[in-house]
């Protein structure tokens with residue numbers, strides 16, 4: 009019982025981070041039909057930016073804000089100056105491009121920030137809360153994680169559903185040509201979409217790093233989990249990405265708790281293949297078939 | 301065609317002997333490494349270039365070949381002949397590749413990339429979990445078997461030099477390269493190869509022409525997995541080790557970039573890519589330390605360049621460096 | 636008023652539009668007719684800047700549109716309803732309409748929406764639902780309504796009748812006629828359905844293989860048997 013509770017709580021905390029990362033992938037996929045595998049090293053870089061500031065004596069929150077802001081800028085730059093040139097061309101080229109970026113950012117980070125493991129602080133306690141004499145697996149930082157992701161998601165919903173800018177962004181994602189005929193500056197919307205996605209990705213980078221170790225590869229697994237979560241949700245649906253992230257977090261936490269943490273990536277692979285082969289449109293897809 | 305390929309192979313064999321006999325032990329080791337990169341890259345270029353399937357999981361498939369080889373070389377009481385071991389490692393990887401390929405055949409583009417990415421990240425966890433059997437983090441040491449006496453004698457007789465273990469490995473590797481390249485070159489010109497290409501170019505048309513899409517994809521994946529397995533086996537022999545740290549995602553990504561740099565679909569390109577993977581690090585690392593970088597930093601310059609060039613190739617010359625050059629020359633001439 | 640002078644455009648070596656000139660007068664409907672592949676869609680797309688012109692100019696009330704990007708056209712008073720209608724099916728009906736107003740850099744007012752819902756009462760019932768569920772006729776009404784919300788001076792319509800029941804076509808065309816009469820709208824109506832188009836148009840232009848072959852009053856064109864058989868198919 010105790011272990012199950014621990015597993016569930018860990019799963020939810022991890023799940024919201026995967027959800028955030030998946031959401032970042034989905035935002036970009038919807039707008040440009042590109043799965044941005046470079047999202048992982050982008051988030052890694054911005055987390056390092058926070059770490060450098062924090063290690064230089066600035067507060068955690070300054071580092072946090074700087075990471076999110078640099079995520080925003082990095083996303084915009086990558087879209088405007090790199091990805092823009094392959095959009096609409098062959099699918100395979102776009103994938104290779106994001107992988108090329110992956111390699112570049114990895115190497116850059118190792119050169120600039122070093123390859124060794126560095127510990128990343130957490131702004132809240134990492135010890136589980138005490139209930140009576142039992143300690144449960146919910147930590148102060150865990151609560152912060154859930155709240156931070158929730159705040160960002162509410163913010164995105166308000167933006168997309170409640171503002172003209174959000175409406176323009178959604179229109180560009182669905183049909184670029186029609187949007188242009190309606191006066192929407194599609195290029196700007198795409199840049200903004202990548203920027204926002206990178207901001208969300210950076211947030212998950214910070215949350216994964218909190219209280220743990222960072223090194224240039226520390227997000228590599230997360231991009232897989234984020235992708236699996238996004239595919240669980242159908243890859244097109246922000247809500248699906250969030251639900252997919254939570255489900256995946258729980259499942260992987262079960263595997264980690266009852267089988268072994270070494271096999272977590274393998275479990276993610278198995279889940280991914282099962283979804284792609286059995287329910288290619290995602291868990292919540294209606295009858296509509298989808299080519300994967 | 302086949303005749304021409306065989307002649308080329310004979311010529312290549314002569315070149316290989318000349319080069320390996322006249323270069324140092326250190327260079328021999330580098331050539332051994334180039335050989336396994338070339339084999340893996342050739343397999344990947346067939347898969348991606350000829351059949352249009354992307355794989356980020358070839359590093360993981362190499363791990364399968366490497367661990368198979370290492371396991372077969374564990375016993376102290378004599379082992380199977382090395383060629384048999386490498387062949388078995390290839391077969392084992394082919395079986396794993398067939399499993400992956402059956403699943404992969406139904407995916408395309410980013411879905412396939414994501415699934416093989418998951419494979420690349422998942423495989424290194426397996427030796428960690430089964431650490432008793434697969435050596436955990438430390439991996440499995442590979443005991444290189446003795447060079448057969450007849451071979452050592454024959455080599456001495458022909459070249460007048462003692463055949464060292466490293467040179468022996470380099471020969472083994474390049475023998476592998478020649479065999480694999482001849483087979484792949486013939487294959488890609490055969491009906492099977494043309495079918496793969498048809499599937500890449502236009503699925504609907506290929507299906508109308510009576511090609512079984514799934515079978516073509518699985519075939520291509522299996523062939524390319526076999527190459528990865530053989531490459532992995534050779535890598536394990538060269539490194540004397542099969543360990544999770546040797547088969548990270550980075551390996552898969554570098555292989556892919558080698559294939560892209562060389563020009564997707566060209567076997568010569570795969571050779572060029574393999575040469576870059578082998579020799580560029582030394583050159584740029586040296587330049588980096590001269591510029592005042594630490595060794596650790598300088599070691600990252602090579603991947604940085606691979607990544608940058610990959611991005612540039614995709615943006616500017618999707619036919620790869622070789623293809624881009626050809627186009628440039630053509631453009632110069634015609635204008 | 637929309638003026639097209641000596642416009643040429645194409646997709647490869649073969650021109651899809653060859654030296655086409657056209658004037659769509661204020662408060663008039665100009666029908667652009669021709670068989671499938673004649674270049675009608677290309678003409679509208681070149682006017683909107685979706686296809687780059689090889690040569691020639693387009694001007695709106697005397698102002699040349701050369702160098703003006705597609706995104707800025709709605710604000711200048713040019714609305715283009717593309718072939719296949721361009722409903723954003725993943726958005727609600729109301730969101731589609733709001734985008735129309737946004738095109739001319741305005742906020743949608745309640746009065747705006749009411750005007751469209753008065754014109755097309757069926758849309759009012761669908762307002763908050765996804766546009767995905769609309770029928771073909773409702774979609775055509777939605778995109779015309781959406782275009783009207785950008786307060787256009789010139790409206791380009793690409794085959795609005797395609798796939799619609801004849802009764803619905805009549806309904807939509809009558810409405811169009813009314814808009815031109817009451818609001819002084821200028822309409823360029825691309826149609827393969829020449830009979831219906833000529834019934835409401837003032838003038839007509841017939842394209843064949845990217846060239847203008849005939850231009851005349853709508854009534855004259857409709858009465859010309861040889862022409863009808865050769866190019867208009869009725």
Ligand SMILES: Nc1ncnc2c1ncn2[C@@H]1O[C@H](COP(=O)(O)OP(=O)(O)O)[C@@H](O)[C@H]1O
Pocket residue numbers: 646647651669670671672673674675676677678
């Ligand atoms: N995107 C395109 N690429 C290449 N050729 C095209 C494209 N669109 C149209 N065409 C060609 O241009 C010509 C005119 O087409 P279009 O303007 O669509 O004609 P219409 O609208 O009158 O049916 C046709 O021959 C058509 O095949």
Ligand SMILES: [Mg+2]
Pocket residue numbers: 672675676677718794
């Ligand atoms: Mg048309």
